[in-house]
Every structure is written in structure tokens, then in C-alpha cells.
Amino acid sequence: MEDMTREKHESLKFYNYLCQKIGSEEVVKIRRLALVIHDIGQSNNTITSGSKGEGLDLKGSDLDVMFIDPYIKVYELETEVCVFDSHRLSFIMNTDETQSSFTQLYLLTHYQNHELTFGNFGGLLNLLEMNHLRYVLSSEQYKQLCMSHRFASYLPKKVHGPCISCDNDKYDYAWCLKCDAWICQAKPWIRRPRTAWPSPELILKIISCGVLFVPIGCKGSINENIEWRISFSVSEKNLIFSFSHTQLLCYAMLKILLKEVLDKHEDLKGLLCSYFIKTLMFWISEETNPNLWRPDNIIPCFMACLKRLIYCVRYSILSHYFIPENNLFLLRFNTDNKEKIITLLTSLYRQGINCFASSETLQDFRIQSNESTESLISRNSRLLQQIIPIFHTIRMIFEPDQVLRLLYTFLHSSRTGTSRVLFALQISEVYMVVADKNQYPNSPGNKHRYVSYKNELNNLVIGLNADAISGLLKLASFFYVHKSYEASLNMISYTLQKCTDEKIDISCFIYEKTFNPIQKHVLNLMKKEKLSAIMKSLIIKSCRFQKDSSIIPQELQLDVSERYTFFHPLPFAHFLSFLCYYHLHDISSCRQSLQRLQQAQKTSIIFIPNCLNTVIMCGIAHQLMGDTYSARTAFQEAARHDENHFSTASLRLTSLI
Known part of the structure; x- marks a missing residue:
């Protein structure tokens, strides 16, 4: 009994430490909500995926963003196509010649019988290849089209699997196609035997998501360039969201072990990837009693996950979670690297949680777990320290027509205090973007100029809630553009008075990752304040001006003639x-x-x-x-x-x- 109590105490200490280093339940919720709201605010059908989309912000993690192509729709069978959409091309899945989890996409017969001009789809004509007397959509050509036309020319970019990477590998973008129905290959997943996870309600939600197709073929296939991988990214995101916090932390620990310990061995780097870890966690979660995933049991839970990983590598078996016929570890290892990775994983397993001693993220467990972290850093300081990188990440372009979508979702779907705060911050951010857009660029007459002036002013006033400084400066810039120089100077003077030592610069924080003593003291004094009040009074963001902004000084118009920019x-x-x-x-x-x-x-x-x-x-x-x-x-x-x-x-x- 004493040993069991000691093990639980050790697990609880480790759990609390992980919450400090990786993120508490509250932090994870804020990260997820911020990115979901960000996706709603995009003009494209956007899905943030990967670690950050799941609520984690680990060292070296990039931002994975998926865009669903609005001009193409995929069906499993031709009989499912009831209406021919003049605005979208339809393709049919063909898995007769592909490995499981891959498909070819044939152009709907309806189009085969017409001259292939396609009107608005002329650019897609070059993506078709002939296969068995039918037109098939080339994944390779599609990816190249995305790379050449869907990125600004000034962005450095490269192909990374099905994605296009840019900005020093910090961002991965993937354009994908969607099938609204749940496909046949994955239907056995719905009713297969399981303990209690995922719940029937979650299964129904996942089925309703359909599936995606990303532009990459099966490596080594003779038809690799015309094959598409079936992606369950949205379903996987929903599954991760259903994890208990203990499950999520175990998942994060496996990812950290992979990236910060295993991948340090050059000959093993890349053999195991995050997707394998995610798949492993799904199988374990499905087979395990959910009551075992408790904070006071986190160390045994993690060790069981690591033991299962060793087993999978030893026997070269890790079934795809939705399509088990696809063994992800088939031919993955050779004799030498397999033996080495098993030896290394076994050694790490024997060390228990000391296996993180060489990990950059978790190496100080023994030191910090013996200290009272609550006394070292206030809750607000810890909260901001962990969520600021997400707010920095999501400062991307918003289209003015997405304001109504954000407001509608805010009014109809925002049920918690946290979501209302995050929606309010995002809506304020968007209104500052809207203020950049001249609503009547070529309209003559005093009336239109007056209406434009009032609209811009109103939008900027709403935008004042986004942070402590940038909204005020954009308002000052607005007065300058309208030649109200005294009003602009008054606004600038008021703004400069707010530029004090306790302010937290979000653009520099990603490099420093810490607060100065004054910032910590002020945050501690504001411990009863809500997140919205803290953000509005302490956070400083760069002044962002959109392309061809109508409220930027004429002297800086050249800087926004091609793209948005920051000051x-x-x-x-x-x-x-x-x-x-x-x-x-x-x-x-x-x-x-x-x-x-x-x-x-x-x-x-x-x-x-x-x-x-x-x-x-x-x-x-x-x-x-x-x-x-x-x-x-x-x-x-x-x-x-x-x-x-x-x-x-x-x-x-x-x-x-």
C-alpha cells in the first residue's frame, strides 16, 4: 500500500510538472479555441492541424494548415452524384490499382462526354492525365500548381511530402480535396469491438466529417504521380480533442522522446514520425479503460505506451487506425536500424521517466519538481507564457467578409467565458484589418468620403480591444492620413504614455520566452483579472497594415503595395x-x-x-x-x-x- 501511495505521489508530481512545461488543461483549451476561431476567420475552408492544432506547442513544431479546394469535389461512386455543380469539378475514387489508404481520382463520366474546356476550370485542364481511356487527376501536377500560383512569389518555398513548406520550415501548407461521405474502406472502423472510447457520439461526429485527399502517392508505386493519399486529419483532430489531459500529456511525451532523444541519432532520424505516435495512441486508447488515464497514474500510463511502441517496432506492425489493412511499419526498418532502435527504446524504458534526462524540454524534472512552481511564477505569468506564441502564430490575413461569419459563430456557438473572450479578441483583430480596406476606393463625392471615414473610424474603435498599443497607433495613422495632424499627435502622445516597462511585446517574446521582474509583478497583481483585460492592457502587437491599406501614411504606401507588412x-x-x-x-x-x-x-x-x-x-x-x-x-x-x-x-x- 505504501509503494502504491508513493507511485501515485510521484505521478502527481510529474503530472503537475508536465502541466507547467507542456501546458495545463486551461492552456490547451485556449490554444485550441484560438486556432479554431482563427480558422473560422479565414476566407478559405481552413483547418489547422498538426501538434499546434491539437493544442500542443512543442519545440520544433511547425504550423500545419490544410485548405480544402472549393473547385473540386470527390465522390466514392458515380451514383452518389445527384446534381452536376457548374462551379466545381467532380472526381470519382478508384482504388482498384492502389495500396490501401491511397486512391486514384477519375474525372466524372459526365465531363468525359463533353469538350474539356471547363470555363473557370481551365487551369485544372493541365492537371489531367489519361489512364485506361479515362482522365485522372495528377497529384504531382496539382501540387506544382499550388506551389506556383497559390503562394506569393516572395515567399521561399519547397515541397515537403504532400505539403508546401515556407518561412524556414515553420509552416506547412497542404491543399486537399474532400469527400463528404465516409468511405467504404473505413466503414469497419465504425462498429469494431472496443472498450468505451471513442464514444458513440464521437463516432457519429467523425463519420459526418467525411475524408480528405492530399496530393501524394504511395512511394514506389508505378502510378505514384496520379495517386492521392486518403487523409483522416479532421477525424484525428476530433479524437485528440476527446483525450483526457493525461492522455494528451502521454502523447506529448512520446513526441518529445521521438524528437529530442531518438532523432539525435542521425541513422535513426525520420524512422519514426509523429503520425506513428498518434496512431499508436489511438489504438492504446481504444483498448484501454478510460478510468486508467488519471493524473496519479500518468507514469505507468506513459511506460505502457512506450512498451507498446517497442512491441510494434520489434514485430514491424502498426496498423492504420481507420484502415487496419495498411501496416504503417511494413518494410519500414532494415535489420540494422531495427535492432538499434529496439535497443535504444528498451534502454529508455528501463530508465523510467529518467529517459528524459537528455531531452531539452523535460530534462529539469528532478530539479523543478522539488520546488514550489506556484511560488516561482504566478498563474497569469504561466498562462501568458504558454499561449502568447499561439497568438503570435495566428496573426495572418483576414478577409473583411469573414467578420459576419465570426460574429455569427460568436453569437450562436460561443457558450463559455473563455470562448467569448477569444472571439472578442479575434473580432477586434479582424476589425482592424477591415479598417485597412477602403470601402469606396473610386467613389466620388463628399457623401461617399464621409461614409468611408465613419466606417473606418468605427472599425478602428472596435479594433482598440485587440491589444494595448497597435489599435491606438492605427487610429493615429488614420487621423494623419485625413490630415488631422493635431488629433494624430494627441493620440500618439497618449500611446507613448502607455509604452511602459510592464508591457509584453508579442513579436519579441517568441525569442525571449520569459518575463522581466516588472512584468511578473504586474501579472501577479492582476491575478484576479480576466484574460481579455490582461491582453488589452499588457500585450503589445506590431502594427499590421494590409496590402494597399487606406490608412497608412502615403510615405509608407510603397511598403504595402505588394503585401501586408508590420511596423x-x-x-x-x-x-x-x-x-x-x-x-x-x-x-x-x-x-x-x-x-x-x-x-x-x-x-x-x-x-x-x-x-x-x-x-x-x-x-x-x-x-x-x-x-x-x-x-x-x-x-x-x-x-x-x-x-x-x-x-x-x-x-x-x-x-x-
Whole structure:
């Protein structure tokens, strides 16, 4: 009995430690909700998947985003096609010549009997190949089309499996096709014997999701370039969401063990992947009594998962969760690497939780678990430290027409306090984007200008709730564009008063991952405040302006002529102040603002894109003051650090010659 009590105590300590390092239930819920709301706010049918979409934010994890192609629909059988959609092409699955979990996609016979012009689908015509006297959709050509036309030319990109990766492998994008029905190959999954997980309600929900198809064929197949992999990503996400927190932490630990311990061995790197870990967890969860997944039993649960992984590798068997005929470990290992990985996994198993001693994420367990982490860091500090990276990640482009969708979902589906807070933050963010869009760009007349002015002003006021600073500065920029220089200066002065030491810069936080003593103290004083109040009063975001923004100073229009861009709040405030004084012919105040801008430039991190814009703003200010030499020096410095040509530095240099 004493041994059992000691084991439970050890498990509880480890569980609490994991909540600090990986995320508590509350943190995971916020991460998930933030990304789900972000997906709702996209103009495309967007699904955030992968570790971050599941609520985890582990070291080295990228953001996986799936876009469902609106122009193509897949059916299992031709008889399922009741109506011919003039806006979408229909394809039929053909699995006669493919391995399980793969399919070919044949063009619907209806189209075969017509001249292949397709109207709006002309671009898709080049993706078809002839196979057995029928047109089949090429996965390889489809992926190339996505790469060439669906990414801005300035983004570095490469093919990574079925995905297109960019931005230093931080993001994986996959365009996929959808079948709304649950396919035959996976129907045995619905009624196979299981304990209590997944529940009948969850099974029904998963069936309603249908399946996806991603553009990659079975490796080594003679028809690899025209095959598509059947993807259950949405279903898998729902299954992960149903995990208890203990299950999720065991899943995270296996991923950490894989990435931070096993993959350090170069000859084993890539042999096991996250998808295998996920599949393993599904099988174990289905066969296990849900009551075993408790915080005071987390160590035995994890060890059982690790033992099952060793078994799967030893016997080269890991069945696909939805289509068990597909053995994911078939021909995966050779004699040498199989023996080595079994030896390594067995050694780790014998060490118990000490197997994480060489892990970067969990190596300090023995030290921190003996300390009172609650006394070292307040709940708010820990909460923000773990969720800020997600809020930084999701600051992507929103389309104005998605505001109504967000509002509708907020009003009809938001039932918890946390979801209402996150919806409010996201809606405020979107309204700031909407404010960038001139609703009447070519409309003459005072009435249209007045309506546009009022709409932009109203949107910006709603956007003030997104954070502590950037909304105020965009409002100041709005007044500047409308030549209300005094109003703009008053807004800038008020904003600068709020730029105090306790503010948390979200753009730099991803590099620092910690808070200074003042920030910790203020967060501790605000321990009874709601998340929305903390975000609004303490968080600083970069000022983001959309492409062809109507509220950015004319002097910076060049920077948004091709793409959206970011400006660091403090230097942007000083530059905006400089511009106001410049137009008010107050040269003395101009020089003071320029000095403050230069001081902000010296303290900026030059390799962050929005800090490159700080150097460019210095150059523009010097240029306006007639100091061409200093302007050229600033543009040259920015261009030297702008390897990917994100900024306008080179273009502005050319204009000075």
C-alpha cells in the first residue's frame, strides 16, 4: 500500500510538472479555441492541424494548415452524384490499382462526354492525365500548381511530402480535396469491438466529417504521380480533442522522446514520425479503460505506451487506425536500424521517466519538481507564457467578409467565458484589418468620403480591444492620413504614455520566452483579472497594415503595395509623430522625433522583419529632411539584412540614384 501511495505521489508530481512545461488543461483549451476561431476567420475552408492544432506547442513544431479546394469535389461512386455543380469539378475514387489508404481520382463520366474546356476550370485542364481511356487527376501536377500560383512569389518555398513548406520550415501548407461521405474502406472502423472510447457520439461526429485527399502517392508505386493519399486529419483532430489531459500529456511525451532523444541519432532520424505516435495512441486508447488515464497514474500510463511502441517496432506492425489493412511499419526498418532502435527504446524504458534526462524540454524534472512552481511564477505569468506564441502564430490575413461569419459563430456557438473572450479578441483583430480596406476606393463625392471615414473610424474603435498599443497607433495613422495632424499627435502622445516597462511585446517574446521582474509583478497583481483585460492592457502587437491599406501614411504606401507588412509600435509612433510635425512645419519637433526614432532603431533586433522597417522609416525621415547621405546609409543597412527581400530597402535605394 505504501509503494502504491508513493507511485501515485510521484505521478502527481510529474503530472503537475508536465502541466507547467507542456501546458495545463486551461492552456490547451485556449490554444485550441484560438486556432479554431482563427480558422473560422479565414476566407478559405481552413483547418489547422498538426501538434499546434491539437493544442500542443512543442519545440520544433511547425504550423500545419490544410485548405480544402472549393473547385473540386470527390465522390466514392458515380451514383452518389445527384446534381452536376457548374462551379466545381467532380472526381470519382478508384482504388482498384492502389495500396490501401491511397486512391486514384477519375474525372466524372459526365465531363468525359463533353469538350474539356471547363470555363473557370481551365487551369485544372493541365492537371489531367489519361489512364485506361479515362482522365485522372495528377497529384504531382496539382501540387506544382499550388506551389506556383497559390503562394506569393516572395515567399521561399519547397515541397515537403504532400505539403508546401515556407518561412524556414515553420509552416506547412497542404491543399486537399474532400469527400463528404465516409468511405467504404473505413466503414469497419465504425462498429469494431472496443472498450468505451471513442464514444458513440464521437463516432457519429467523425463519420459526418467525411475524408480528405492530399496530393501524394504511395512511394514506389508505378502510378505514384496520379495517386492521392486518403487523409483522416479532421477525424484525428476530433479524437485528440476527446483525450483526457493525461492522455494528451502521454502523447506529448512520446513526441518529445521521438524528437529530442531518438532523432539525435542521425541513422535513426525520420524512422519514426509523429503520425506513428498518434496512431499508436489511438489504438492504446481504444483498448484501454478510460478510468486508467488519471493524473496519479500518468507514469505507468506513459511506460505502457512506450512498451507498446517497442512491441510494434520489434514485430514491424502498426496498423492504420481507420484502415487496419495498411501496416504503417511494413518494410519500414532494415535489420540494422531495427535492432538499434529496439535497443535504444528498451534502454529508455528501463530508465523510467529518467529517459528524459537528455531531452531539452523535460530534462529539469528532478530539479523543478522539488520546488514550489506556484511560488516561482504566478498563474497569469504561466498562462501568458504558454499561449502568447499561439497568438503570435495566428496573426495572418483576414478577409473583411469573414467578420459576419465570426460574429455569427460568436453569437450562436460561443457558450463559455473563455470562448467569448477569444472571439472578442479575434473580432477586434479582424476589425482592424477591415479598417485597412477602403470601402469606396473610386467613389466620388463628399457623401461617399464621409461614409468611408465613419466606417473606418468605427472599425478602428472596435479594433482598440485587440491589444494595448497597435489599435491606438492605427487610429493615429488614420487621423494623419485625413490630415488631422493635431488629433494624430494627441493620440500618439497618449500611446507613448502607455509604452511602459510592464508591457509584453508579442513579436519579441517568441525569442525571449520569459518575463522581466516588472512584468511578473504586474501579472501577479492582476491575478484576479480576466484574460481579455490582461491582453488589452499588457500585450503589445506590431502594427499590421494590409496590402494597399487606406490608412497608412502615403510615405509608407510603397511598403504595402505588394503585401501586408508590420511596423514595430514604438518606432512607428515616433515616425508618425515626425510626419505630423513635418506637415505642420515644426522643424525643431521633427528633429526631436527623428532622434527618438534613431534611438529606437539602435535598440531594435535587426533581423526581425518589422525592425527592418524601423531602419527604412529612419531613411525616409532623413530623405524628407534633405539628408540624402543618411537616407542612403539607412536603406543600405536595411537591404544588407534583408536576404529574402521582404522590405522596400533595395527599391528605395534605386530611387535615390
